[in-house]
Amino acid sequence: MGNKQTIFTDEQLDAYQDCTFFTRKEILRLHGRYHELAPHLVPMDYTNDPDCKLPLALIVNMPELKENPFCSRIVESFSEDGFGNLSFNEFVDMFSVLSEMAPRELKAIYAFKIYDFNVDNYLCKEDLEKTLNRLTKEELTPEEVQLVCEKAIEEADLDGDSKLSYADFENMITRAPDFLSTFHIRI
């Protein structure tokens, strides 16, 4: 279109467009959002791929993530170091996977990562209990939490090891009618 933007090279924008579910305009808008989180840290010129990471505390203050009980887990599962520090690439990746156009399989993989609190590739009872407590803001009694978690594992566990592996989780989530409509963030 001939817009004189100097943040990215055309080659970089093409790469972003191919590797994510966003268009060029949306990538530039995302960069604007990333920049306004920390205007002094984030450079305006990304043509030479600067190495800039924003901490978890800044990212979870975004209005899209603030009210989400899993905000810290979401950011941690997209960060390479596991502590929630996101570079711009990871930032774009996160919103791309969570956008409406991402396919179900991709979302299921990341949903599994998000709910896996102890990052052991299995959803064990403790993971479920933590999920439940975050969902209900700890308003259920511990016995109720136990009951619900046991029932959930009983329903979804196919290979009988009282943990949910990725296969169990995927099998359960593909049958869920509203997974796609709830698991997305609009930015």
Place this chain on the structure above:
Amino acid sequence: MEEHNSVNFMRLLSEESTLSALSSDSCEYYQTEIFDQLPSIQASRPEQDRQGLWEACEAHQGGPESGERISHGHLSRGPKDKAFTQPLRSLVMCLQGKRDARYRRKMQISNIDFWESWRRSQSINRKRVWAQMGGALSDLLPWQHTLHTIEGRFGVGVKAYFVFLRYLVYLNLLHCALVWAFILGPTTFYGRSNSSEPLKFGGKDSVLDFFHGSGYLDRSPLFFGFYTRGSLNLLCLNTPLLYLAGMLIILFLSLILVVRRTTVGFKHTWMLGKRYSMYVSYKIFCGWDFTIQDPAAASLKHCFIRNDLKLFLEEESFSVREALRTLGERVRLYLLRFVLNLIVLSLLGGAFYLIYFATITAQKESGHYWLVSLVLQYLPPITITFVNLLLPHMFRKISSFEDYSFTMQVNATLVRSIFLKLASLGIYLFFIFTTEHRQYPFHCRENRFGREMYKLCIFNFLATFCNVFLLNYPRKLLQEKYPSSLLARLLGKQRFLIPFKVLDLVYSQTVSWVGVYYCPLLPLIGAVTLMATFYIQKFTVLRCCVAEQRMFRGSSSSVLFHFMLLLGLLMAATTLGFNLYQLEATPDQNMSSCGPFGNGETVFNVTGVCVNSLPRPAQTTLRYLASEAFALPLILAEILILTSYVSRGRANQKAIERLKDMLVMSSSDKRFLVKQHATMLRRGRKPHRVCSAAIEEDAPPQTLEAPPALQAY
């Protein structure tokens, strides 16, 4: 590596504690090296590679060499073409990994021939264009922004109601298009017969005609009587035949669309059925709506989820209680339920008698003051609406005494209300049919019938309008200004009761279907009133109501509503068929003097004339298709096919059960063997420290990986 750490640790413990540590199902099982070597674990990695989805981030992080190894494995295998057309965006890699993959693909493209690369870039461009078109189309859908706002504030259930409303608007617009194509169009272009009355506003016409449906409207294109046979008079292409064809196509298309929508919802419910009940897992993993940004909406969602889980726990404890009922309690409960059902039946009977009484009274009207005659004319719709407003609340009260679980209560009330609504309409139609033709034998029956349906439609809309602006809004104002007054406290806060609102929608659609044959412009009226209803209900929801605390179970009730739509359609088809059959059965008494089938013609005459004009083979075929000799074998064949599907389904179910058991068994076999192996390894190392070297040589290949630390002993 972890193994020899634990071996170092184990050596300091006694025999018993070693054994007890092994017998517990600890994480150790997953960290053993033999577990990593198991074929199933190995298979899950390259298999996912082949599909292109699991080009794992771990592999990338583990170093560029491992990533390259996997991708080189890609390049050397056949299915790489599919992997290349797998969109980059769907790969599970960090963005840098995707960019590297993109770079590799580009390099690959430069190594292959021209046509291949051209085809690939074309497919990429095509995908982009499709994506853009899809995005533009979804932006064009009307009311998207409103639905988004409503979803944010009230949840998915209320949004589903509005989505259903929009679907009905589309359906009605489709009907309008069909009516125009088959009925209005030919009449506009080819004119009507010379003996039809002109369409002018004069004489005894008045504005009240718009409410009565008589006078000016009687002669207008609104009703059946307008469409007489005009200049389009071929044997097989004339106005009556087109009229009939249009109506049949409308009903048939509606059938296909509604069945399609029902089966989509039904598949979900069937899979959520008893054996595959996934309610709780869905609630936990799909419970939170990630689009919520408003703190009020977020706390509302937390409330929803908490209440939903409490409901689930309640139902669990209810089923436990139910199982513990003694015989005496059961007998008393069944007796109570029997009595309550009798009360429900008597209420229904009373309602039907009221409707009959109203129908009779309405026919007696003669020369009153205009307002009184208007009210009398509208007495049947008023009665039906009143009955449909009052009785469902009474059913709700009654079902709370029957000691069912909460979902069962809601479903029981819904089923009773559905029956009430459909049956009241059916009874009304029946009374019109049976009491009418004695009064006006040669009057235009179809117009009269269409008039009743028109009045029902208009009154429905007026009732909705008045309900909102005369009841809901003042109630809300009262709540706001005088929240501590007695009336406000008695009435409580208003909630948007989704099931009853959806019932109203389905009822109005049923009226539209029943009346379309006698009043072809009814879909247009329906579409306009539905659009107005959208805005009215939007006002109700956003201004007058407080969010419902109990979550509306979307999937299972929506099947119920689509099923009710189907029943309504069936009722419309039955009414039409019955009417036509009556015409055929007693032709002299029911000679209609209006519309496309006036002048002594009937539907069967007109179609008979057309069939006779076709060539002989076509005639024989058509006659055969319409006869019993075809219908019976068809029904038999359908029964056979259905039976085979059902039995296949049952066999699959049994196979699934067996496979599940096998899966559990193999998994526990695997764990047992891994533990045994780990035990043997440890026992093999502990007492024979001195001869460890000897054991090493004799050891099977799996233990070649035995930690080098042992070799130092």
